[in-house]
Amino acid sequence: ALALTLPDELVIGQELDVxxxxxxxxxxxxxxxxxxxxxxxxxxx
Structure with missing residues (x-):
């Protein structure tokens, strides 16, 4: 089985300007x- 790990909220926030x-x-x-x-x-x- 393959596992998927979503990025945490801090990583997502780093990709945003605001x-x-x-x-x-x-x-x-x-x-x-x-x-x-x-x-x-x-x-x-």
Missing amino acids: IDPEAVHAARHFVVRELARAHRAASVW
Whole structure:
């Protein structure tokens, strides 16, 4: 199985000209939720 590690919020913030910590957190959380939702069926034994 392959594992995917998302960058943490500090790394994401380093890529932005203007950092909005709440927006960075919300965006990363959204990606985590969507990945979990999309792959939920594959992880059920």
